[in-house]
Amino acid sequence: MTDSHISPLSAFAAQLRSQQVDLTERWMKAVFHDAELTESDRLTYEQLADHIPNILDEICAALEQQDLDSVESAMERDARLHGKLRWKQGYRIDELVRELDLFRQMLSGTIVEFSEARPYFTRRHEERARHFIDEAVGFVTLTSIREVVTERDRKIDDYTGRLERANHELTLKQRLVAELYESRMQITRSVVHDLRNFLNVFSMALQLISRAPSKVETALALARRQTTDMKTLVDELVEYSVVLGDSSPLTLERFALRELFDELVISCEAAIEAKGLRLQTAFDSALDEVVSNRLKLKQVALNLLTNAAKYTRAGRIELAMTALENDCWQLRVSDTGVGIGESDRERVFKEFERATHEDIPGAGLGLAIVTELCRVLEGEIRFDSREGEGTVFEITFPMRLEAAGS
Structure with a gap:
């Protein structure tokens, strides 16, 4: 028997509110036993329930007011939070859609149960209730999917940024290696050039001694100077190598x-x-x-x-x-x-x-x-x-x- 002051849809909403805990548990049982939903097995009761009780309460409000627009803001907020949490929990988009479809099926079954026990709840009322539920669950599903896609794109952007930074660092390191290689080649060319000059002068000093014995002192002075210059070169090279190689x-x-x-x-x-x-x-x-x-x-x-x-x-x-x-x-x-x-x-x-x-x-x-x-x-x-x-x-x-x- 229905109260004449309460519309059939409001009476149905009141029934949903009174069975909120039972309905949530029935939905979770259906999710746990669904072979297509593998990620749900890893979740606790609280993690799986998430914002579903809130969304159910908002559907009840829409049925009472026969207006989805009045609860759209709150429903969007909870749907976004639901999508973001499911993304963090590792859900795929098809799994997210599947579990919300199970939620819709459960509510549709509740409509049938309610109408069978209440003659005043006519087919027109059933269709009206089903319309609000389908619209609400569809809105929640679409909003949740958008949030998952947003989170995925944000993650992709983050990975892309990291990859670009890594590529930039790699380019810099490659350039540094190239510069280092050129620097080492310059060292080799410079040292070889200087050593060749020293050896040429030594050779000239030896030739001077063999051709003009009277100029031995001059040749020895030339050779001594080259020895001193060569020592200076070697000392600088050793000092530089020690400075660069000191990693302590x-x-x-x-x-x-x-x-x-x-x-x-x-x-x-x-x-x-x-x-x-x-x-x-x-x-x-x-x-x-x-x-x-x-x-x-x-x-x-x-x-x-x-x-x-x-x-x-x-x-x-x-x-x-x-x-x-x-x-x-x-x-x-x-x-x-x-x-x-x-x-x-x-x-x-x-x-x-x-x-x-x-x-x-x-x-x-x-x-x-x-x-x-x-x-x-x-x-x-x-x-x-x-x-x-x-x-x-x-x-x-x-x-x-x-x-x-x-």
Whole structure:
């Protein structure tokens, strides 16, 4: 018997509400026993039920109001959440459609059960109820599928982005390998060229001794100079290979910069003055202790000082250490040497680049070594130079270098 104040569809909706738990369990049992739905076997009760009770409640509201538009917003929200969760749970689209179709079939069966026990629920009411249920479940299915497709496309876009980044990194690494190969070939060509020149001069010295015994001293002096130049070349190559091949963690220590400064002056003063040059020094009294790698800092300074002495025929070499703001300090080495032309500024820090117009021994690796050491010591290097007037190198270092991973 029906209440005259309640429409047949509202009475049917009230019946669905009262049986919500039972209907949900019946639907889940049908899902579990369906051979086409394999992913459901891995889900818990709560995971499988998901937003189905909410969607059932919204269908009831649509039946009561005989209007799907009134619940469309809430139904869309729950359908999207359902689709997103099923995507995360590994459902295929056909599995998602299948389980929602089982939900529709169950509700259609409930219509038949309700109408058989209630004569007032006519065929017209059945068709009306079936219409709302089919429309609602169809809307939920379509919205859920769209959400699955959106999630899939987002995942594809993510994978595509990762693949593009990986391809970009691979391209960069391939380019780096190519540049490294060309660099190694340049090393080989440069070393072979220099060694051939040394051997040619040795050969000339031997020929001079055999043809003109009176010029033995001259030939020996020539040979000794070539030996010295060859040793310089080999020493630079060894130093560069050690710097590049050092993969051990950077050893840090606390030490006084003044002690390093005095050690540098003692190390290079005699050689600079032997060339007839003056060594000017300046140490900022505001500098105290630093935390860095003392040997690598010394190596940087010595390479700059040696380079300055090589390319300076007259005048002075300056060594200075100065305190800066932002917890930094500066190493400065300047000279009054040949300078660097505008066209050479781009290549000055590259391997085997040197003033080829000068008769100066070495492999042109001094500034390449400095560059690599500055990278390790977090130093920022800059230089200013005028051809024929001299060069100034300034490197800014942190007062306290932190260990990797700290």
